[in-house]
Amino acid sequence: MKILVTGGAGFIGSHVVEQLQQAGHTPIIFDDLSHGMREHISEGIELIVADVRNKAALEASFARHSFSAVIHLAAQTLVPDSLEYPVMDCRINLEGILNVLECCRKYHVRHVLFSSSAAVYGDNLNIPLQETESLLPTSPYGITKMTTEHYLRIYHELYGIDATVFRFANVYGERQGEKGEGGVVSIFCKLLSQGKPITVFGNGEQTRDFIYAGDIARAIVAALPLKGYHTINVSTGKETSLNELIHAFEFAVGHKFDVIYEKPRPGDILHSVLNNDNLMKYLKIKPNMELAQGIRKTYHWYVGK
Structure with missing residues (x-):
């Protein structure tokens, strides 16, 4: 199948494009390279350099190709930026998906797969969180993700476009964080590769659900x-404390290192984990990357880049 991947030169997008190729599909990348990088793209893959807000450029790509599906990953992904620049966040995330959906409607593309986020749940402590939980996002970023889910539902009900929404847990892996897509794993990679200590806010027993x-x-x-x-939640379904994450980094680095524990930051969530039963129900798969191995792969990539 010929698949359009918006944001396909980015962190997660580049992993998706690799696996599409391995599965025998033909990915076409649509990316403005604000976060993505040409170096992430294998030779021979078509790259359309444009913003998803540019409807003319997007429609031209639909007119030129006959896509079987769209994997929509292009987005403004930074919660702090969404707080400071909510209009920009709204335009990229909502105008972008509407342009994609209108092109799908016009050119009869039957399936849109969308990267949502655990941010749609807000500070819900009813863990492990299931997809049926009520949504109460606490940032403009989370609001745009939640709103996009509703647009996809409506376009499915009104126009018959199939839609799959993925709510990601804490994603890590190679190629993360070079242009603002960072998380705690990429922050630790950067500091440790420079021989610097890492800082943990709190006692390190706060937990997250780290998915490769x-x-x-x-x-x-x-x-x-x-x-x-x-x-569908995409997660391990397992809580991992930051102290356990530190042990995984010790395995990756090959020695212990200095850890500075500071006071907890106001507003930080203490525990977070997503139920992943729907992964098995609908896709018959479970995540298979063990944390220690995944952190080792990620750290060695970071050091060698």
Whole structure:
């Protein structure tokens, strides 16, 4: 199948494109390179350099190709930026998806697969969080993700476009964080590669659900045949404390290092984990990357880049 991947030169997008190729599909990348990088793209893959807000450029790509599906990853992904620049966040995330959906409607593309986020749940402590939980996002970023989910549902109900919504847990992996897509793993990679200590806010017993980008990509590719409207958490379903993450980094680095514990930051969530039963129900897969191995791969990539 010929698949359009918006944001395909970015962190998660580049993993998705790799696995699409391995599965025998033909990915076409649509990316403005504000966060993505040409170096992430294998030779021979078509790259359209444009912003998803540019409807003319987007429509031209639909007119030139006959896409079987769109994997929509292009987005403004930074919560702090959404707080400071909510209009910009809204335009990229909502105008972008509407342009994609209108092109799908006009050119009869039957399936849109969308990268949502655990941010739609807000500060919900009813963990592990299931897809049926009520949504109460606490940032403009989370609001745009939640709103996009509703647009996808409506376009499915009104126009018959199949839609698969993926709510990602804490994603990590190679190629993360070079242009603002960072998380705690990429922050630790940068500091440790420079021989600097790492800082933990709190006692390190706060937990997150760390999911490897390759497992994210595997889920997205596996969902291409799905029909209907589905919402799927993509997560390990396991809580990992920051202290356990530090132990994984010690294995990756090969020695212990200095850790500075400071006071907890106001507003930080203490525990976060997503239920992943729907991964098995709809896609028949479970994440298979063990944390220690994934952190080792990520750290060695970071040091060698």
